[in-house]
Amino acid sequence: MIVVIEPDVLERTLGTAMAGGAEFAEVFAENRRSVSASLDDGRVEQVTSSRDRGAGIRVVAGETTGYAYTSDLSEKGLAEAARTAAAAAKGGGAGGQRVVSLESAYSRPAVIQRDPRDVSTQAKVALLLAADEAARSAGSEIVQVSAGYGDSRRSVLVANTEGVYATDEQVRVLMRLSAVAAGDAGMQTGYQSMGHTRGWEVFDEMDVEQFAREAARQAITKLSARPAPSGTMPVVIQRGTGGVLFHEACGHGLEADLIAKGASVYAGRVGELVASPLVTLVDNGDMPGEWGTLGIDDEGHPTQHNVLIKDGVLTDYMWDVLRARREGRPGSGNGRRQSYRHLPMVRMTNTYVLDGAEDPDDIIAATDHGVYVAHLGGGSVNTASGDFVFGMTEAYLIEGGRITEPLRDGNLIGNGPKVLADIDMLGNDFAMGSPGTCGKDGQGVPVGDGQPTLRVAALTVGGTAA
Amino acid sequence: MNDLQALADSVVAQARPGEQIEAFVARGGETEIRVYRGEVEHFVSARSEGIGIRVISDGRTGVSSAGTLDQAAIAEVLGEARENLGFGTADEWAGLATPDGVEVTRQSLWSEELAAYPTEDKIALARDLEAMTAARDPRIRVDEANYADVMGETAVATTSGVRQSGRENGCYMTVSTLADQDGETQTGFGFTVGRSPIEFDLERAAGDAALRATRLLGATKPSSGRVTVVLDPYVTAQFISIISSTLNGEAVVKGRSLFRDRLGEQIASEVVTLIDDPTNPRAYTASEVDGEGLAARPNRLIEAGRLEMFVHSSYSARRAGTVSTGNAVRSGYAGSPGVGALALQLQPGSRSQSEIIAEVGEGVLIQSVSGIHSGVNAVSGDFSTGAAGLMIRNGALAEPVKEFTIASTLQRMLTDIIEVGGDVEWLPMRSTGMSLVIRDLTMSGS
Missing domain, CATH: 3.30.2290.10 (PmbA/TldD superfamily)
Incomplete structure (x- = not known):
């Protein structure tokens, strides 16, 4: 292998x-x-x-x-x-x-306890069947469930003319489940995913049925959702769901290839205050077991803990070998590629915001009227203008300091530097989020993100209600 | 017949009694050239090949693939597919496509001219596009100018008698721009596509890329309200791709399509006729056969607003009690085929975008959207995307706007379409663009 x-x-x-x-x-x-297995419509369709x-x-x-x-x-x-x-x-x-x-x-191969190759396909398929049953039993509103399991082993070798000769083995496991609920007002969806750079031991620690019921609950809850509001308001983002905000609002803009081309709003701003002083942002490819973790990057550089923003001040960008070489500085372990068919580029790994001091309940209580986002979808950014969007797939209204009615799906839009400055409350309940696939220039790589519960004082919510 | 067909045939010939086998074999190459400030920034030259095998027995399906055509690996892939099928659930509708007698529309999808086009000339094209774009406006920087071409040969064979092989190639160029003014930066892009570089229109790509970036300079966040939007052709192409996902036969049979019970009903305004026509040679994704080797054919999905049909592969068709519409799609040799449109197009209207804008009077031209993948739920129909563009006032383009969203539902948007433009634009994607006017969307800004 x-x-x-x-x-x-x-x-x-x-x-x-x-x-x-x-x-x-x-x-x-x-x-x-x-190896992947997919279940849909009550059947294991294929392995x-x-x-x-x-x-x-x-x-x-x-x-x-x-x-x-x-x-x-x-x-x-x-x-x-x-x-x-x-x-x-x-x-x-x-x-x-x-x-x-x-x-x-x-x-620097990842340390895993149970190699998924040593686990029977039967056991992998059994996970999906158990998840399907749990999601369907969550309520009669659930009309459809699809689920997927995947594991992969990626062995890499990098050698270059500067003498680098490095190898790595990355083992990942992934599970996802999507549920559809039907009601009088049409259909709604719920989604959960879980992924780690770990072995089968993940499933020994995880409650697959709870995971499935959570997706089902999300879909059922949204059946009674009303259209999301339209306009600019405070937005509270639940812990472990909003890392994508930082990924889009500034992560991409801190990639040295975009900086070198002057295609980022953060170019030339090292040492300046670019975010609320509450924010310390880290990219860390060496975080044990996370989805965006790898021993060496795809240029043979060991991954490491890089502080990008410290107390609101921009401290450094992320680097690949070429850009670092031109600047005569060390790399940061951020040169990645989708596969041997692709050129490496500067990419994020696990990108997260460190804990603040607030109790998350106090953040909600301090918000008179706004939106509480409990689950985010993907996002995208225009690094040159700084404008970015991200989707909310489970959200609620906040009225009088309390979470009230569920809202239908929609996008949120903001401008990176402005949103970072507008983070006015940061919780003390840090959690990593769901596995992501970051796309750049047509290449997808696994990335992780994380953050404590936080509030952005003003974001534009793209719903249809007044 | 190419040598890949013989390879596919040889795999299928190994079928055991009671076993159905499909072998899909592909070989391809690509060139990708990026120019930055007159220099080649990167040049990727690559060839790849692979095989995907599906085995079905007693209603169970197993799949396996490898990125090589090495004989020993192929034997292992067949073995793994057989092994994998033991873990599937029996499905009475599982099966392969069978020849349906629909004649393949032969097309010239292979350009000898492109195949023989000298590398130096490809580089020169990318340099020219960069220079032409930069020359358009002193505020423009070219972020990147790209030339790309792809070629592929494929063959498919099944125990049910499908045997098809072919080859195709194509090329396109893209340019992306940055426009700077007073400390602000805006971005733009332009495309041109062709079977061969002689079909390129570099001036147009350069002009689009420069105009899109410069005309957004000074953009502000608009105030919220309900508006009529004019979608630029590229945005329309993305919108009809989403619509087509709701007309996907697999989503229909599995209860995930919001139009699943609406066949024969009026689901869109009368100006909407949506056609999937992979036999139109102008379409970048024109093809002779679908992912299962059945003839690609024109299908009229929505006729004057009435939902006429869903698109099907042989599997979804069997479940729906109908026949394949030749809409099995594959993304490469790995995996098994899904269902999808091959080359979508709205039946174009007659007017240019400027005529349309004059008629609309008040509204907003949507030049680009962002977050289509995160803000649109094709199951519930909720639609919300980030957008940038220009206000339309008194029938003319006015001030630029950005950092806002437009929202509605897919169901409402279809019935709210008031005009389809005549300004057809061929794009390097599965949908063709033209301007589209939709009324009564919610614009969220300040």
Whole structure:
């Protein structure tokens, strides 16, 4: 399962990649196997296995990066990809084979207790059946349930011309459930998901039936929901659901590739107050067991704990190898890619806001009229203008300091720097949220997020009610 | 017939008594060139291949795939698919597509011109697009200018007698812009698509990208209220993609479509005729066959506002007691086919966007939307997205607006459509764009 390419083969491949006079070359090899099972409409529809294995070779010459990939991991296959990448980087032609020597290998594989490969498919399917039954028994309003289970093992190897030679193994498990409830006013949906960079032990600790009932409860609750309000008002976001707000409001804008192009509202602002002094924001790819966790990033750099905003002041951006190299500074372990078919980019890992001091109940009690968001969907951002949106999939009105009626789904919209400054209450009940897939430039990677209950003094709620 | 067909056939030939097998084999390549400030920022040149196998026995389905066409791996993939089917629940409707006699509309989906197009010329196109865009306005910076092409060969074979193979290629260019003024930055984008680079219209892509960014400069948050919106073609394309997900036969048979009981009824205003026509060669996603190897065919989903049909794969059709409409879709060789529209288009009207704006009088032109995936619930019908655009006052475009949402429900929006534009725009996606006028949406701002 582990990708094995002998160090001397890697050295020769890198030498070939550099033959045209490039400054940097890298081999990224990956072997991924996954198993997924899906249940819908009361049936285990199918169990799917997939495997994918290959290597991508990157060659950098001047401002140009050439990239080629292959599923042929023989020395011949790698050499051919190296030549293609070198030619693409315009390095082809001049010079001969270059000598490259790698440092001794290092590795930081995730520690798992029970390898999902050693668990029977029957047990994985049984999880789905139990979840389906629990969701359906939550109420007669539940008319449809779909659920999915997935596990994956991703082995990676990275070697580059600066001597880096690193390997990692990432094991992830995921479960999701979506319920549909029907009532007089149409249908509503509820959704729960759970994912970790851990093994099967996750399911020993988790109450799958409770997880399923929670999705069902959400759908049933929304049957009596009224249209969300329209306009600008205070919004309280429940702990462990609103990390996506930071992911969109500032996370993407702190990625060094966007900074370098002047395509972020946070460019040139290190050392300045960019958020409420309540906010300390961290990106940490080394957080044990979380969905966005990895031992090394996809450029072979160990992941680490990076403070991005400290007490409201912007302290640093997130970096990949190329951008850090140009700046003559260390990387931050944020170079990631979807697979060997993709070029690495600056990406988040687990991005979260540290605890504040307020009791979460006091935050609600202090809000006279607003919206309480108990569950968020995805979001997106325009980093250049700072405008971002995120969806609410379970929300309530707050009236007179109390949570009252459920609201139908809608989007919230704000401007990153303004919203960060408008965070006026921060709870002491930090929790990590649901697993996410962050999309950038067509590539999806697993990311985590987290935050305590918090209040934004003014956000625009995109409903239809006056 | 290509060599992939022989490979697919050889897998299917291994079927045991009582077993149905489908083998889908694909091989492809892509080129992606990004230019930044006159230099190639990256150049990706890649080829890949893979196989997906579905085995059905006693109503149970097992699936497996691998990103290689190595013989030993294929044998393992078949073994895993067989193993996996043991864990599924028996489903009386499980099965593969069977040939339905519908003739394949042959199209020229392969351009020799593109296949032979020199790399240097592709780079030159990206450089030209960047330069042309930057030259449009001194306030414009080009964030990135991209050239991309893809080519793919596929073959499918089944024990039920489906055998289809083909190849296609296509290319497109995109450019994204930043416009700066007084410390404010706005963004824009432009596209052009073609079977071959000679079909590109770089001037148009450059003009769109520059105009979209510069005309938003100075945008403010509008006040809340109810408005008539004119959707730009690209936004309309995203909107009709969502509508098509409610007309998906699988969502219908599983009770998730909000239009599941409305066949034959008026669900949209009379100006709405929605067609899925993968046989139209102008569509970027035109195709000869669907994901199960049945002939791709034109389907009229909504006719003058009346819901005429849902789209089906062989599975959803069997459950619904009807026949496949040739709408099985695959995303690559892995996994089994789902259901979806292949090349959607509203029947265009006759007027240009400026004529439409003059007629609308008061409203807002929606240039871009954000958060379609997070703010639209296709099961309940709730629709809410972030938006940016320009106010329409006295029949003309007026001040720019941003950081607001537009909201309604899908059901209401369909009946509130008052005009479909004649300004058809072919996009690198499964839907075609044109302007669309919808009344009475809620705009949330300050």
